[in-house]
Amino acid sequence: MPALEHILVVNAILFAIGAMGVLTRRNAVLILLSVELMLNAVSLNMVAFAVYGHVDFGNITGIVFAFFIIVIAAAEVALALGIVVRTFRNRATANVDEVNLLKW
Amino acid sequence: MEDGVTATQVVFWILAVVMLVSAIGVITAGNIVYAALFFIAALAGVAGIYLILTVEFIALVQLLIYGSAVVILILFALMLTRARERPQALFGRSRPLGIAAALGLMAALIGGIVATTWTTPESSSAIQPVGLQTIGDAIFTIWIVPFIIVGVLLSIALDGAIMLASPDEDDN
Amino acid sequence: MVLSEFAGVSMPDWLDAILRIIFIVALMTIMAFALIYGERKILARFQARVGPTRTGPIGTLQSIADALKLITKEDVRPITADRWAFELAPYMAFVPVFLVFVPMPFTETWFIRDLNLGLLFVFAVLGLNIVGVVMAAWGSDNKYALLGGVRAAAQAISYEIPMLLIVVAVVMVAAGRLAVDGDASAAGSINSIVGDQTTTPYILLQPLGFFIFIIGMLAELHRPPFDMPIAESEVVGGYFVEYSGMRWGLFFLAEYTALFLLVVLASSLFLGGWNWPFGADVGLGLQIVLTLVKTTVMIVLVIGSRALFPRLRIDQLMSFSWKVLLPFAIVQVIANGIILSYGGADWVVGIVSFGLLVALGGLVYYIMRRKQGEGARTVQTTPATPRVITAPEVTPVEAGGD
C-alpha cells in the first residue's frame, strides 16, 4: 500500500489541476470536466482517509461519502449540461466569459 | 513488504502519473473532445487507485457512472453545442492568473499535507480491505436517509435536466 | 488453475493468470469466427439460401478468409477525420469487451478471476465500450457516423438501466438463496450465482428478468430489431461507416465478442451456466460443453431474431425502454424486495415474476392494438385522391408514430 501522504499529495495535485482548469478554461463543458476532476480528487481523498482510518477507527464514512459524491456528480452533470445546452440555444455560445449579465 | 518499494506502490505511482498527466491533458487539450477523452483516462486512473485502496465497489461505481454515463452525457453536450464546428480559443483572458492561483492552492495544500503528522496504521499490511458488505451495511443502515434523499435528488435533477434541455413550445 | 487441473502442474499465480487470459482470448477468437460463420449460415437458411460454401468444407474457413481480407486491406482514413479519435476508437471499443471476460465462468473453476463484484464489473467495463463508439462517430467527421454514434450511445444508456435493475433483482434472489448457505455477500460473484443454480435455473424464478435481459442484450449489441445505430438503410452503417480494413474488423470483432459475452452472461444468470439442468452433477469436461451448448442455443435465437423481426424506429425503441421496460424492472426489484424480506418462498418469487411478464406482454399487445387502430383510422380519413403523391408516406406505421 502506498503511504497516506503520497496519496494525499497526488490528490492535492489533481485538485489543483482541476482548479487550474476551472480558472483557465472558458468553455462551460471544459470547466465542468475540471470540476469533475476536483470532485474526484476529493472523493479519492475521502476514500483514502476511510481506508487508512478503518483499522484504527472502524469508520468507513469516507467511502460512503465518495459513493454519494459520485451519485451527486451524475445529477450535477446532467443539470449542468442541461444548462449549457440551454445557454447555447439562447446565446449561441458555451463560453462562460461571454455570459456576463451578473454585473453592475 | 516491510521496507522498500512494493509492487502495489509501483502500480500506484504508475496510475498516479497516468492520472495526473491525463488531468493536465484535460486542462490543456486544444480540442474539447480530446479533453473529454483525457478525462476518461484520468477517471480510469482514479478508479485504479480505488482498486489499490481495496475499495473495488467505489472503483466500479466510478467506472459505471463516470466512465459511461457522465462521459456520454458530456460528449452529447459537445455534439449539441457543435463544439467542432465553431473553433474558438478555449482559454480565458485570465489564464496566467488562474495558473498562478491554482499553483498557490497546490502549494498551500501540499504544504499542509507535508506539515501534518498523519495517524496511520503501523504497517501498511495492517490495512484491511473494506468489504462490500460493510459498505452496504453502512449505506442501508446509518446512511439510509441520505441515501434516499440522494435518490430523490437524482430523480429531481434528471427531471430538471430534461426540462432544461427540452425545446420550448415556440422553439420550432 | 486451468492447466494445473488438467496437467497437475503447480505454477505461480501470475503465470496462471496469463495462461488463463491466453486461453480465453483464444477461445474468444475462435468463437467469433464460429459466430460469423454460423450467422451467415443460419441467416441463409432463414432466407432459403445456403450461405458460404466455397472456402473450406461447407465454407467453414470463410471467416478466416474474411479476416485475411481485412488485414490486407488498405487502412483508409478520411482527410477531415480527427486522427487520434479515429485511430484509437476501435481499440477503445474492443478492449473493454475483452476485459469483461475476466469474471465469466465457463466451468466451475474455469475463469480468469472470480470477482466478488463480478456483475458490477461486467457492466462498468462494458459501458466503456460506448466511449469507443462515440469516439469513432465523432472522429470520422461524417454525419451518418455521428448520427449512428448518438443513436448507439442513447440506446446503450437507455437499455443499460433496465438491464442493471434486472441484474439487481437477480442478485437479490441469489443473495436470498445464498444466505441460507451463510454467505449472501457472494451474490455479486457470477460463479456463485451459477453455482446456486444446480437445481433451479433462475429463468424459473425471474422469467421477466430473462425477458428484459434478452431485450436489453439485443439493444446493447445493436442486433435486430434494435439495430438502428448501424442500420444501413438509415445511417449507412452507422458509426463505422468510414472505417475499413482491420480497424473495421476490430469493431466487428468487438460486436461478436460482446454477443458471445452477453450470451454467456445470460446463460450464467438465468439458464444455470455450466450446470446440467435440475441437479445432475457433471465433471469439468462436461461443464464447458454445457456452457457452450446453452450459449449456442441462445446465439441461434439471437441470430434468428435478425431474420424474424423488422427494425423498430429509434423513438419507439426509446419509449419501449423508458416507459415499459424500466417501470417493469423497478416493479420487479420492489416485488423481490418485499417478497424476500418477508421470507417468501422461491416459487412465490417465480410466480410474481411470471405474472409481471404476462402483464408486460399484455401491455405491449394492448399498445400495439391501439396503435394499429389509430393507423387504420388515419388511413380511412385520408382523402382518396389519386393525385396525392404523398400517399405512401401516410402509411399506418408513420401516422401512428410517437
Place this chain on the structure above:
Amino acid sequence: MIWADHAWILPAIPAISFVVLFLFGRKLPRGGDFISVGAALAVFVLFFFVLESHLDWLGAGLGGIRNVGTDWINFDSFVVRLGFTVDSIAMVMVFVVATVALMVNIYSTNYLRHHGRPEPRYWWYFAVLSLFVAMMLTLVLADNLLLMFVAWEGVGLCSFLLIGFYYERRSAVEAAKKAFVTTRLGDVGLFIGIVLFWRATGSFQISDIIAAAEAGRVNDLPQVMGDGYLTLSTLMLFLGAAGKSAQVPFHVWLPDAMEGPTPVSALIHAATMVVAGVYLVARLLPVFEVTPGASNVVLAVGLITALLAGMMALAQNDIKRVLAYSTVSQLGFMFVALGVGAVGIAMFHLLTHAFFKACLFLGSGSVIHMTEEQDARKLGGLWWRMPVTASTFIISSIALAGIPPLSGFFSKDEIFVATLGGANTAVAILLGVAAFLSALYMARLVIITFFGPPKDIAVIRRAREADPTILIPLVFLTVLTFLIGFVAFDQVGDALGFPGGINNYVYFPEPHDFHFSDSIAAVTGTVSLLGFLTAWWFFWGRNSHRAQAVREFQPRLAAVIENKFYFDEAYQWGIDRAMLPLARIVAWFDRMIVNDTGINAPADATRYAAYWLRYHVTGRIPDYALLMVVGVALAGGLAFLLRG
C-alpha cells in the same frame, strides 16, 4: 371564582373593545359605540364582584392587599410583573373610573352627534375611549411602577388623541401638543424616579419599594447620596404626579385641554386621568413620609395650586375653562391632604370630586351641545329653558363649594380637619381662602350662566333641554353627588361592608378615623356660604357693576389674574429665549457633526469606494472563481504559516 384574583379582566374588556373597534369600528353599525358602552357597562358590573370579594377578604381578616398576575419580563436580575394589586385605594379608583366611564360613554353617544348624525371619526372616538378605560384601569391596578408607567403613558396618549379629536381646528392641535409635551416633562421625571428606585431596591414592585423605603434600605447603597438620593427619587416621582395632575407650574395644559370634546374633559381631565398624580402619591405616600421634606413639597405645591387656580378660575369667561381651573384647584386640595399624610381623605375628596366635577362638565357639555356657545358672557337665563341641566349643575356646584350636606362638604371639611391635625394653622387658613374662592367662582359661573337676563337671543333660542341619553348621566351623577359623601360615616360604611367608613377602608398606611367636628364644620360651611353670598353680591343681576368696580379699583392685579399670572407668556419667553437658541445649537451639532460627519461621511466614503470598486465585478463567472481560489489558497497558506 374569586373575582379579585382575576382583576385583569377589568382592563381586558375595554382593551378587547378597543381592538375590535380599531379593526372593524368603521364598518360596524353606529360606529360600534354599543361595544364601547357595553364594555364600560361590563366593567361597571364586574367591579362590584371584585369589590365584594375584596371586602370579603377584609371581613375575613385576610389582609387588604392582594397581588395577582404573572411575570412579564424575567431576566433574573430584571423582573417586570404583569401584576395587579387589588386594594382599597385601587378599589376607590376603579369605582371612579368605571362609573364615570360608563356615564361618559352613554353621554357621548348623543354628544358626538349633531341632530342625530354622528360626527366624523365617531368610531375612532369610541375606540380611543375604550383604550383609555383599559389603560386607566391598568394604571390603577398595576402592582409595579413599570407597568404603571406604561399605562401612564397610555392614558397620556389617549388624552392627546382625544384633545386633538377635532384636529381640523388648529387650536385643538396646539392644545393636544401642549398637553402632551407638558405632561411629558413630568413623565421624564417620573421615569427617572422609577429608575432611581429600581437602582436602589432592584425592584419595580410598589410594595417592595415601600418596604425598602420604610426599612431605610434605599439609603444603604454605598454609591447613593443618602437622604439626597431618596429625596431626589421621590421628588422625581412627584414631578410626574404634578405634571399629570396639572399642579403649578405644570397646570397650563389642563385649561387648554378643554379643546377636546366635553365628555372627554369630564372623563379624562376631571375625574380620572388628572387624578392619576394624586393616586400615584397616595400609593407611594409611605415613601414620601420617610423622605425628609417631601411631604412639605407636596403640601406647598398643593396649596399654591389651590390658591392660584382658584384665582384664575375667578377671571375666566369660558365655562369649561372655569371648570378646568376649578379642577386644578381641587387637585391642589387633594395634594394638601396628601401633604399632611391623610391618604384616606385625599382619596375621599378624589371620589367626591370625580362625581360632581364630572357632573359639572357633562352639564356644561349639555349647555354647549344645545346652545353651541361656551362663553359664559353670552349665556344667561338658561335655567328655565334647561331645567334638568341647570338643577344638576347647581347641585354639583353647591357640592363643589362645600355646602352641607352634599358630598363636597364632607370631603373638604375633612381636609381642614386633617390640616389642623397636622398642626399648621396658617396652611388651614390659606386653604380656607382657597375654599372661599371655589365657592365664589362656582357661584359666579352658575349665576352668569343660568340666571340673569339672556344676553344673546340666538343662543337662548337654540337652548332646549337635551336628550335623555345626556340627562340620565347627569341625574345619576347628581344622585351620587348627594349620596357619596355619606360613605364617610361609620354607620354607612358598616352597612355597605367596610366598617368605619371610607377613611377606615382606605386605611393605608394607618387608619384615619372620621373626625367630624361641629365647630370646624360650622366654620367651613360658613366660609362656603360666604363665598356664595359674595358672588351674589357681586354678580347677581344688576350687581355686576360691583365686579367691574373691583376690577377698576386694581387694574394691574385684575390684569394679572385675567392673564393667568402670565404663566403661558413666561413659558413662551423661556422657550423663545432659552430653549430655541439651545435647540439651534443642538440641531447644528446634530446636523453637522453627528449626521454629516458621523453618519453620512462613512456612507459617502463607502459609496465612492463602491463606485470605483464595482469595476472588479465583471459579471464573468471565471473571475469570481479565480478570486475564490485565490482566497482559499491565501487562507490555506496563512493557516499553514500560522501553525508554524
